[in-house]
Every structure is written in structure tokens, then in C-alpha cells.
Amino acid sequence: MHGTLPASPQKGPNRASFLPLVLRLAFRELRGGLRGFAIFLACIALGVAAIAGVSSLSRSLTDGITREGRRILGGDMAFSLLQREANEAERAFLSQKGQVSTIANLRAMAVAGEKGSALVELKAVDVSYPAIGQLETDPPLTSADLFFERSGFFGAAADPTLLARLDLKVGDRITIGVAKVELRASLISEPDKIASGIGFGPRLIVSQDALRASGLIQPGSLVRWTYRLMLPPALSSEEALDAIEAEANRVLPEAGWNVRNRVNADARFARNIERFTQFLTLVGLTALLVGGVGVANAVRGFVDRKRASIATLKSLGAPGGQVVRLYLTQVMLIAAIGVGIGLVVGAALPFVVTGLFGHLLPIPIQPTLAWSELGIASLYGFLTALVFALGPLGRAHDVPVSGLFRDQIDPERRWPRRRYAVALIISVAALVALSVVAAYDQKIALMFVGAAAVSFALLRVVASGIMALARRLPRPRRTAPRLALANIHRPGALTPSLVLSLGLGITLLVTLAMIDGNLTRELKQTLPKNAPSFFFLDIPSAQADAFEGFLRTEAASAQVERVPMMRGRLVTLRGLPVSQIKANEDVSWVLEGDRGITYAKTQPEGSRLLQGSWWAEDYKGKPLVSFDDKIAEGLGLKLGDEVMVNVLGRNITATITNLRRVEWRSLGINFVMVFSPNTFAGAPHTHLATVTFPGGSDAATDARILRKSALAYPMVTSVRVKDALDAVNDLVSQLITAIRGASAIALIASLLVLAGALAAGHRARLYDAVVLKTLGATRARLLSAYALEYGLLGAATALFGLIAGTAAASLIVTRVMNLSFTLDLSGALTASILAVLVAVGLGLMGTWRILSQKPAQYLRNL
Structure with a gap:
């Protein structure tokens, strides 16, 4: 009996059908997993995580400083004067x-009798x-119990470092200047520590009554x-804070x-955070750019694996542009996963x-989700993926339908069409x-x-160049070198990818x-032979001659200045x-705060x-001034320009009459500005002295x-140069450690890219291994050929990395750090x-896996 089939029940509209065709196809293909995109994901996630993490941490620090501005500053506003107290008009x-409220900061010597002395902040x-x-x-004490005078002794809270340095304990007594001080507590934390800056000695907190009794406050004392x-x-x-500052400068223009x-409680610290953030962001961006090579390799391998699918789509009528959009959509969806992982970590x-570590940090930190910074990090990730994917995907536009049936030994290579080149440039x-x-x-x-x-x-x-050279070199007779040389320049060679990924890593x-x-x-090895052993600060003018005589007696063989x-x-x-x-950035410090100045009859x-x-x-x-030439240029x-300086509440205008080049690295006495002697006639001041031993001094003499x-001379502050340099060395060592740790991110990206480049050549290597093993090549011979290939590429790339890395380091050391550059290849050669x-090693590991494959199953599909 003839009839018609019953109509099937109508289903509701498929949600996916509302999506554009390209997006539906992209999601359908992604159901097969992300095989081949592990390196892609790792590179994108690593770079985005570095940028997002650094910028989020920086934002948290700056927000913490802003939120805790009143506590850091000790008030809403802070007015600082050097070498003098505020006068009645200013106090009013x-x-x-x-x-x-008032605090005073200075460097002084803590003397503990026979146990010695130490510089304190x-x-x-x-x-x-x-x-x-x-x-x-x-122990926890009230201010009265901690600082007030009892039985002729003023109280103090001491940094534990001072107690350890002088072998003291709570309850022991020291002298500061001529004042007797009892150490009544060990200092755990102070709310305004950041605002005081970094010092060369441990902290000691006393009352202002103790300071006045010490005799350290002399005319011109620092x-x-x-x-x-x-x-x-x-x-x-x-707005009120800005108005009060403007009024103060208008009403008291010479206060100085x-x-x-509280908004800019520590502007210098905030700027340093921003600078270091920029450096770490550039490290993260370096990781992204290096990882971009891994992205390109992964996309190139992806397109290679999809050649049959691309040809099939084209044979069914899909235009080339639609094919590119399909696979670009897939790549960007995978990039979104990598970006998402990086954003979560960051x-x-x-x-x-x-x-x-919050309880250990002296810096207030306010953890927050920094949406704008995270948005910028995600843009970095998506743009990097797009830049490095457009080239390989653009070439997919012209994959011929015959690719379904043609051998893939020598695929056609061509530049992408103009539309993709323009998109890449944008x-x-x-x-x-x-x-x-x-x-x-x-x-x-x-x-x-x-760069x-x-x-x-x-x-x-x-x-x-390496490929061209390998192509022109005579063919070796031995099989392994001949095969290695051919692999370097053959069509589809790994040379460009390996050189790029390995070269970036070695250069870094x-x-x-x-x-x-x-x-x-x-910092450690180039201290000038004639560098001073000591600096002596705050020498009262009335005792300057006597103190100089004391130094010439105690250090008879030394030069005293x-x-x-x-x-x-x-x-x-x-x-x-x-x-x-x-x-200029490198001289802006001269305009920030107070500078040491002097006067001299003759050239220093x-x-x-x-x-x-x-x-x-x-x-x-009229007053004249001599300026350091590099500072003046910055x-x-x-010559002939006028500068105004505020000294002890007085504004003094002087004319630049000469420029001089100062050898700052000698660590001798010198100043950015040296004035003519008549400029400060009658002004109260102290003296600065140095003691320099020819050939250096020993620890016993220093002590x-x-x-x-x-x-x-308890009022004189002594600074041992070696101790000061050690303090600087500690800070720089911590900075170098941080830089090494951050730069490891870029190095990890280089290794990922290198592994990705080797993985991208897996298909070609597999084909080679199958054919060569069928023709009788042994595993040992193939391994030696591949080892020689990777070794030759590595050596050539290492030579480039040595040259480029040395040039980059030279520019950074001389132009950015303003230091002299010495060529020392020991560490660089080891790294290379x-x-x-x-x-x-990575190449041979991948090759070993390829050589382990049985030829039969692949020969059936050739």
C-alpha cells in the first residue's frame, strides 16, 4: 500500500542555529579538543598573567598608600624644613x-661605651x-613610660638591629651626643616608617627633650x-589641601x-612603584612577544593539520575568506581561554x-580587582594572538582543493593576500x-x-643567512652530517622557528x-683605590679645626679633607x-627636596x-655658582643663567659662571652646586670631612x-663608607633578585616557544623518519643527524645571542644606568x-618519540 511517511514531530528551534555559520562551525570543530594548542595556551596565559599580576599588584600598592596616606604621613599635611625649626610666623x-604635631629626623651616633658605637637614624x-x-x-609601653626622663635618663625604642649590632638588650644604656638614654623597648613597627625613607642605620626613637639635651642641635646641623x-x-x-599649600607658599614665600x-604621602615611593611596574610590565610584554612566536608555530601547525578540511570546505563551495574567518574565530576563542587563565592568575x-606576606611588608597594600589594568592585560593578550595568527591563517585562504590529493612534501609557500597584510599592519x-x-x-x-x-x-x-649558507656548503660524504645540513635549508625546515625562539631566549x-x-x-669590585674610608658629618664650625687636628693625629697616614x-x-x-x-628623568632628583651645597675659594x-x-x-x-655640566644639561x-636656592629660610639668587665635570665615582667630597664664598657670609653651617687611607684601611683601624x-666628639656623625656601600649592596641585591625572578617569566616563554617550534615540525619529522627507516637508516644514525642539526643551529644562534645581548646590555648599563661597561663573557657564555x-635536549627528546613509531601504519596512508 502506497502512502506517505508521517511527518516527524517539529522540534523547537536549535539555539545554535541563531549563531552565525562561522561561529557554529568553529564551536563544532572545537568539540574535538585543543590538541596542538597547549603551547599556544601556555604562552598567552603566561604573558597575560605577568602583565595582569604586576599591574594589579602595583594598583593595590598605590591604593594602599592613598588609603593609608594619613597614617603614613602622620596627618593630612606635612611641612618639612631642613637645618632649622619653624619660626613664630610659620608656626602661627x-x-x-x-x-x-612635630617630629625631627637626623643621623647620629649611638655610643655604648666599650661595646662600641653605631650610626643610627x-x-x-x-x-x-x-x-x-x-x-x-x-614590651608594649605608653608614650610616658617609653620616652620621659627618669633618674637622669631619657627613654628610647630601638630597632632590634641596633641591639644586635652593639650586643645590647632592653634596659641597657647608651649616649646620644651628651644625653644619657635608656633602651626601654625594642621597636616592632612605627606607623609612619615609609615617610621617613630608607636610612643607612637602624631606627632609634627618642623624645624631643632628649634631642635638645643631646647637644646635636647646632647651627647648620642636618x-x-x-x-x-x-x-x-x-x-x-x-581641593582644600591644594588651597592650603598655595596659601602657605604665597604668605610665606621664603619658608623653603x-x-x-595625604594624597601624595610618599610621591617618590609611588613613582618608584610605577617605574618598577613599567619594567615588570615590559618583562611580561617580552614574554608575550616571545610567546607570540609559539602562537605562530601553533597556528601554522594547526593550519597544516587542517589542510584536508580546508580543501574539503572549498570543494563544497566555501570561499577562502570564510575559511579564514572560521579558523581565525577558533584561534581567538582558544586565545580567550588563555587570556582568561592569565587574568584569573594575575x-x-x-x-x-x-x-x-602582608604581615611582613612595611608597605600598606590594599588588594583589589583592578578592572582597567586587567582590561589592558587582556588587550595585550588578544592583540598578540591576532598579530601572530594572521600570517599563517592568511595563507590558508589560498590552500588549493587539490591539497586533498597532492603529496605534502613541498607545500606551496606564498605571502597572504593584501587584505590580511593590511589587517596584520593594523x-x-x-x-x-x-x-x-x-x-x-x-x-x-x-x-x-x-628593540x-x-x-x-x-x-x-x-x-x-644560515639556510643560504647551508645550501651553498659542499655536501659531506658521511650520512649524518649530510642529512643534518640538508635539514637546515630544506623546504619546511625548522630553522626560522628555532632561530627565532632560541635567539630571543639566549639574547635575554x-x-x-x-x-x-x-x-x-x-658595587663590589670597582671601589676606587683612593675612595674615602669615612665621612664625618655635622662637625660644628666652632670645633671644625680641633676635629680636623684630632683626625690628623688618629689617622696620621691618611689624607684628611x-x-x-x-x-x-x-x-x-x-x-x-x-x-x-x-x-630629564636621570637628573630630576636634583629638583626633589634639599641638596647638599658648599662654597669654595678654589676649584674642588x-x-x-x-x-x-x-x-x-x-x-x-654678586653671588656666583658652579654647576655640574651633566646636571646643567639635563x-x-x-652659562649666565640665574638659579634661586632657599637656604635656612632665605631665597638667594646666583648666576652660573662655570660648568665642571665631576668624577662622582671617586666618592670624594663634591657637590652639584658650589657657590662663591661671599654668597653665605655669616650663615650658620657645619662642616663635612673625609679620611682617605692610601691603599685602604683595616677593620681594627676603622673601629x-x-x-x-x-x-x-659625640655631636659628630661618623659614616663608614664600607658600611654604607654594604647597605646599598643589600638593596641592589634584592632588586637584582627580583629582576631575575621576573625575567624568568620571559625565559620560560622562550622554552615553551622552543618546545612548540619542535612540536610544529613533528609531522615533517615523522614523514622523514618513516621513509628513512624504510630505506634502512638506523635509529642511532638518525639521532646523530638530528643532534648535529640542532647543535649547529644552536651554536649559530648562540653567537648571535652573545653579540646582540652584549650590545643591549652595554646600552642599558651606559645609557640607562650611567655606569661604565666591562666586557665579561664568563656568565654569558655559560648561559649560552x-x-x-x-x-x-628538547629536540632529541621529540625526535626519540618520533623514531619510536612503527613505519607500517604510516606507509599505508602515504
């Missing part, structure tokens, strides 16, 4: 605005300290007085104070750091623009972009090794306020005149001089050899 102005506080936050000591202002709620807005508020970093421009716009220092970002472009171009040239390794070696040499010293702050340059001066030693002439010894005219100053000077061994 501050008192009208709110509640005022002395903080003298008033009865209201701390106005905000809590001072933590062991005491920084800070007046902290607590404002009523009505005057605590950011440095003003900070966003979690501030919370992890706070949870694990993507590269967007990545460059993002790198520059998002950077703290656009100049450094542009240098990085230029990256040059590196990629040079490595491509090196790869082409060599650069870091060279910078590390030069920093270590500068003494000069007058004051502190001054630049107010205007060429009539412009320093706030309007756009100085350790400097040579470049422009102008020195004033006569009996000069009596500030845009020249003797320190002990005797502390006992005979290790990198080559790793490359050969």
Missing part, C-alpha cells in the same frame, strides 16, 4: 589651620606621637623638622619648606601576596600604540618596541648576565619655578672645568677611629651553552 600659620617625637596609628614595641597638620573635616578635601599631603596575585600598530600609551615612560616604551622589532628582523635575517639570558655582572662589579656644608633647595631656574621645569679636587672660569679667591661681587641650564671620635644544550 600652621596652628590657624589645625592641630600640629634618630627620630625625635613630641608628646602626641603617634597622632594616627600605633607605635608597637616589645636636622629635618616636620610639622604635621591635622585638619578639621571641613578643610580635609583634596617641602609640602606633602587578578589573584595581590590577594595571594597579602595573605602570605594589529601591529594597535599593539605598539597600546604599549606606548599604557606605559609610565613613553620614551622607554618606544625604545622597547624598537623588539629590530630583534625579530635580525633573527629572521640570521635564519635566512646574555643581557641579564651582562647587566648582573656589571652591577656586581660596580674638610669643607663647609649646608643644605639648600632649588626654587627657580631661569626665573621659572622648579614645578614648571621638565627635567675631583672635578675639571669645562666652560667658563673660576672666581677670584677674594671675589666680593636641566637646560647654561678605633669610630670609637675615639664618638667619645671625643646551557641554552644550546637545552635546545638539543
